Amino acid sequence: MAYDEALAARIRTLLAEEPGLTEKRMFGGLAFLLGGHMAVAASGRGGLMVRVDPDRTPELVTxxxxxxxxxxxxxxxxxxxxxxxxxxxxxxxxxxxxxVTEGVDFVKTLPPK
Structure with missing residues (x-):
């Protein structure tokens, strides 16, 4: 399954003012990276992929x-x-x-690659 290009465009718009933003095809989707870390992606398996603080995972999956x-x-x-x-x-x-903010806020806590 290809990633949703309309979703990628919506993400791109939200991140337009974010310094150091790069885009990279990953996992069959289109990932948006800050400081070399993936913050969010239009997933190749459908939906949105978000990187979050691992300690918050149990709360967020509810x-x-x-x-x-x-x-x-x-x-x-x-x-x-x-x-x-x-x-x-x-x-x-x-x-x-x-x-998108959830993903961006978390990767900003990580050291640049």
Whole structure:
């Protein structure tokens, strides 16, 4: 499955003023990186991929349409998939902005690569 280009455009708009932003095709999707760290991506498996503080994962996965990322059969703390209501296009701009902010705020705590 290809990533949702409309979702990528919405993310790009939200991050337009973010210094040091780069885009990179990763995991079959389009990732948005700050300081070399992926903050958020339009996932190739559908939905939004968000990097968060691993300690907040248990709290954040209780929200509707949110689950841990599964990589090589393992659930990963600190990596979430957000699906929306029920399609990512239906995710309101304010919700999308909140998830993008969640990812950006976390990666800004990491040292640059």
């Amino acid at each position: 929200r509707p349409g949110v689950e841990r990322m599964v990589m090589q059969g393992r659930e990963m703390d600190g990596w979430l998939r957000v699906f929306g209501h029920p399609e990512i296009d239906d995710l309101p701009d304010t919700d999308l902005a909140a998830w």
